[in-house]
Amino acid sequence: MGGESGARARILVVDDSKLMRKAALKMLGDEFDVITADDGVDAWALLEQDASIRVVFTDLNMPRLDGYELLKRVRGAEDPGVQGLPVIVVTGAENDEAARMQALDTGATDFITKPFTTSDLVARARAHATHQRVTRALQAQSMLDSLTGLANKAGLLDRLQQDIAYARRHNQPLSLVRLELEDFRRFFLYYGRELADALVLQVARLVRARIRKEDTAARIGLGGFALSLPGGQAEGIAGMIERLRAEISAHAPRDEEGNIIEVALRAAVLAPDLSAGPGAQAVFDQCQAQLEATAVALPLPRAAPEVPPAPAVAEGAAAPVAVAAGELAATSIVAPVASEQAVESAPVTMGVPAPAAPVVAAATAAAPPAAAAVPAPAPTEPLRLDPLFDQLARGDSQPILQKLPQVITRLLPLFRLLGPNQRAQLIQFLQKLG
Numbered sequence: 001m002g003g004e005s006g007a008r009a010r011i012l013v014v015d016d017s018k019l020m021r022k023a024a025l026k027m028l029g030d031e032f033d034v035i036t037a038d039d040g041v042d043a044w045a046l047l048e049q050d051a052s053i054r055v056v057f058t059d060l061n062m063p064r065l066d067g068y069e070l071l072k073r074v075r076g077a078e079d080p081g082v083q084g085l086p087v088i089v090v091t092g093a094e095n096d097e098a099a100r101m102q103a104l105d106t107g108a109t110d111f112i113t114k115p116f117t118t119s120d121l122v123a124r125a126r127a128h129a130t131h132q133r134v135t136r137a138l139q140a141q142s143m144l145d146s147l148t149g150l151a152n153k154a155g156l157l158d159r160l161q162q163d164i165a166y167a168r169r170h171n172q173p174l175s176l177v178r179l180e181l182e183d184f185r186r187f188f189l190y191y192g193r194e195l196a197d198a199l200v201l202q203v204a205r206l207v208r209a210r211i212r213k214e215d216t217a218a219r220i221g222l223g224g225f226a227l228s229l230p231g232g233q234a235e236g237i238a239g240m241i242e243r244l245r246a247e248i249s250a251h252a253p254r255d256e257e258g259n260i261i262e263v264a265l266r267a268a269v270l271a272p273d274l275s276a277g278p279g280a281q282a283v284f285d286q287c288q289a290q291l292e293a294t295a296v297a298l299p300l301p302r303a304a305p306e307v308p309p310a311p312a313v314a315e316g317a318a319a320p321v322a323v324a325a326g327e328l329a330a331t332s333i334v335a336p337v338a339s340e341q342a343v344e345s346a347p348v349t350m351g352v353p354a355p356a357a358p359v360v361a362a363a364t365a366a367a368p369p370a371a372a373a374v375p376a377p378a379p380t381e382p383l384r385l386d387p388l389f390d391q392l393a394r395g396d397s398q399p400i401l402q403k404l405p406q407v408i409t410r411l412l413p414l415f416r417l418l419g420p421n422q423r424a425q426l427i428q429f430l431q432k433l434g
Helices: 018-028 040-049 067-075 097-106 118-142 153-169 184-191 193-210 234-250 280-292 325-330 340-345 385-393 398-402 404-415 420-433
Strands: 010-014 033-037 053-059 087-091 110-113 174-181 216-219 224-230 265-270
Touching: 010 018, 010 040, 018 033, 018 118, 033 040, 040 053, 040 067, 053 067, 053 118, 067 087, 067 097, 087 097, 110 118, 153 174, 153 216, 153 224, 153 280, 174 184, 174 193, 174 234, 174 280, 184 193, 193 216, 193 224, 193 234, 234 265, 265 280, 385 398, 385 404, 398 404
Parallel strands: 010 033, 010 053, 053 087, 087 110
Antiparallel strands: 174 224, 174 265, 216 224
């Protein structure tokens, strides 16, 4: 019977009788990887060190630590993997009904009574090893982020709890790292799903390449990541974060026009005090609070079009003051978003920020008296889509037709959220309408 990845499932047999240990090895050895322990003390040491154990068979009456106390330790373990192990209690003639009930109440999974046959023992081992393998496979799937293949938040907390227990038990340091792509929600809304997913996958690949086998990396939000690093040292972690930032910057994403989109990575590192016995959620919350204390709202970078150079003026000639309307439009500069407050205060329809008003470069040279200055353009009224759609629903299509280019411009960020299949369906639908 195969365990995970085709390996034989590992079975722990705990009994103070050498004869019983040898019998179990002979009965189970052809199908399983069998290890043995003399009593509960040795068994517990093996369980703490060996995460590959899938099933435990234990006698009840043993010196130093009996089967009842071993059961209590297993069911009270900090490591969820140990806590959920199937424990089959081997009972004999000396164990009456009350002893069996006590074992059941303490957390026994199943019973087998001496004397037993090879088929009885193998059937119990096979059933519980298979169930354990399937259960762990399902748990692993439910604890993975579907996009990156990293752990999700549930998977991180599960592994972090194990790392905390191990670090406390062996008096070793542990570090938790939180990484956050700055202002990623607005990045997602403005540039679209495909570019956002590509950036997340890039960060996940870089993180995975930087961690050790014993470390755990997780994606815990839209643009958020976390790392559990057993034995991690502050200097090494700081260097790793800086290298990540440099690599992300060197391979920064580009928009549809080929302009580089600057991406910032915020980080917090926590080396928790494990002597107070904190759980995984408490440690995570502490690191999250540390990250949020460093939050800085940044505007989305928007590349401004290049301004053509001003025409050369002959020495002694008067600088031109008035320009034609077409030339004025060519020299206008679209200002980038100045601050988070500016974004929040801008008119918003369907969750997309309204475009910023253009800023016109004014001429500063003195003008001849006869020249007439071009009046500044009147402020543009923000386009609101809801009234236009309401008129269209009432059968009046003229207002929306008059402003159709502006409407399409406002809806473009929303279209960028569509995946390839959704875009293809939209195109087919529009073709049918045409």
